[in-house]
Amino acid sequence: MRIWQKITLIAIVISLLFASARSHAIAFPFSEVTLNEGVEEARAKIRDAFNATVFAEQIGTNVHEAAEKMNNALEYINQAENFIIQGNLEQANALTQASIKLSEETINSVQELKIQKGLLNFWNWVLSIVVPIILIGFGVCAFFFGRRFWKKHHWKKFMEMKVKPSNGTMPSKSKYSNSRRDIDEDKMILVAVLSAIIVVGGFVVYVSLTPAPQERFVSIYLLNLEKSAEYPELLVLGKNNTFSLLICVENSMRRVEYGVIEAKIFNQSIPTGQQQEETLMRFEEILLNGETWEIPFTTTIDKIGLYRIRFELSLYDNMKAVFASKNFCSLPLEVIS
Numbered sequence: 001m002r003i004w005q006k007i008t009l010i011a012i013v014i015s016l017l018f019a020s021a022r023s024h025a026i027a028f029p030f031s032e033v034t035l036n037e038g039v040e041e042a043r044a045k046i047r048d049a050f051n052a053t054v055f056a057e058q059i060g061t062n063v064h065e066a067a068e069k070m071n072n073a074l075e076y077i078n079q080a081e082n083f084i085i086q087g088n089l090e091q092a093n094a095l096t097q098a099s100i101k102l103s104e105e106t107i108n109s110v111q112e113l114k115i116q117k118g119l120l121n122f123w124n125w126v127l128s129i130v131v132p133i134i135l136i137g138f139g140v141c142a143f144f145f146g147r148r149f150w151k152k153h154h155w156k157k158f159m160e161m162k163v164k165p166s167n168g169t170m171p172s173k174s175k176y177s178n179s180r181r182d183i184d185e186d187k188m189i190l191v192a193v194l195s196a197i198i199v200v201g202g203f204v205v206y207v208s209l210t211p212a213p214q215e216r217f218v219s220i221y222l223l224n225l226e227k228s229a230e231y232p233e234l235l236v237l238g239k240n241n242t243f244s245l246l247i248c249v250e251n252s253m254r255r256v257e258y259g260v261i262e263a264k265i266f267n268q269s270i271p272t273g274q275q276q277e278e279t280l281m282r283f284e285e286i287l288l289n290g291e292t293w294e295i296p297f298t299t300t301i302d303k304i305g306l307y308r309i310r311f312e313l314s315l316y317d318n319m320k321a322v323f324a325s326k327n328f329c330s331l332p333l334e335v336i337s
Contacts, residue, residue: 035084038096042077045103046070050258050286051318052107056114057256063288067256069106070286073099078284218257219250220313220327225296235301235335245331247295247311251287258316260284260323263297269305280309307333 053066076099083092223246224231235241251257263280270276285293301307310330314323 032084032089035080035089035092035096038093038100039077039080039084042073042080042096042099042103045100045107046073046077047258047316047318047321049073049103049106049110050256050316052110052114053256053286054318056110056117057289059114059117061110061113061117063110063256066106066110067286067288069102069109070258073102073106074284074286076102216253218253218259218313218315218326220261220311220329221248222246222311222329222331223248231331233331233333235333237302237304237335237337241302241335242298242300244296244298247283247297249285249287249293249295249313251289251291251293253315254289256289257287258284258318259287259293260314260316261295262312262314263299264310264312265299265301266308266310267303267305268308277310301333301335304335304337307335309333 049066049070053063053070056066057063076095080092080095080099083089083095221229222231223229225244225246227246231245232240232243235243247261247263249259249261251259261283263282264277265280266277280299281297283295285295287293299309308330310328312328313326315326316322317324
């Protein structure tokens with residue numbers, strides 16, 4: 001084979017490989033490092049979607065669907081992390097990309113809803129001010145015209161009774177003074193009505209823009225599977241050292257929240273300076289205002305001693321871009337043989 005034929009053949013092979021890579025016909029292996037970076041990118045997208053949802057909710061947008069999408073995105077991430085541990089990197093990559101796509105859809109849909117709600121709120125606000133002003137203005141005009149008509153009619157009747165049949169004329173000076181007095185009275189009434197409109201309108205705007213302060217809090221507590229506050233505190237190896245609980249979180253923060261719970265165990269049989277915490281599980285959820293989050297929790301303690309399981313709740317602060325600890329509850333346990 002001649003040299004130019006070899007070069008042509010190599011060029012064709014390289015072109016085919018490049019075209020295959022461009023069309024994803026050849027699947028290159030994923031690295032665990034790359035996938036971990038993808039998971040972090042997916043989590044960042046969820047935080048972006050959460051920030052957009054918070055701002056949209058502040059103007060009254062319904063964010064139920066957005067919260068559901070973000071929870072699905074979180075579930076995809078958790079599954080992707082499990083697949084990375086198992087070594088199924090291709091499935092982990094697919095779930096990571098699905099999470100990112102779902103977060104981007106959430107951001108776009110929330111932005112559209114925010115624009116629609118903003119326009120609706122603007123027109124509602126305008127109508128709530130313009131309509132009362134028009135009605136009040138109509139009432140004021142009707143009052144003035146009615147008052148002038150009544151006074152003119154009353155004055156005419158009065159003068160008809162006073163004027164002598166011989167001359168039939170009205171005193172021009174008296175008519176001028178009465179007309180001047182009527183104009184002054186109209187001005188005083190108009191000033192009083194406009195002042196009242198300004199005061200009442202300003203009060204209405206202030207009240208509408210300054211809602212009454214409401215208590216904001218989030219609570220976390222434990223229940224057993226029958227949803228009563230009774231759970232084992234004395235465990236016996238081989239009998240009940242595996243147990244289940246419900247971790248309950250109530251969101252009364254008056255807004256959507258991004259919550260993370262970490263279940264940590266402390267062996268209190270060890271001296272305080274040597275104690276080490278171990279994270280048993282981690283849970284994430286997007287919580288709507290007024291929603292209660294119930295998480296089934298099951299664990300096993302296979303060594304005797306004194307333990308304390310601490311459930312720490314952190315909420316995402318979208319202004320500082322950090323998770324801040326808000327509350328916790330703990331369960332003391334003694335394990336015997």
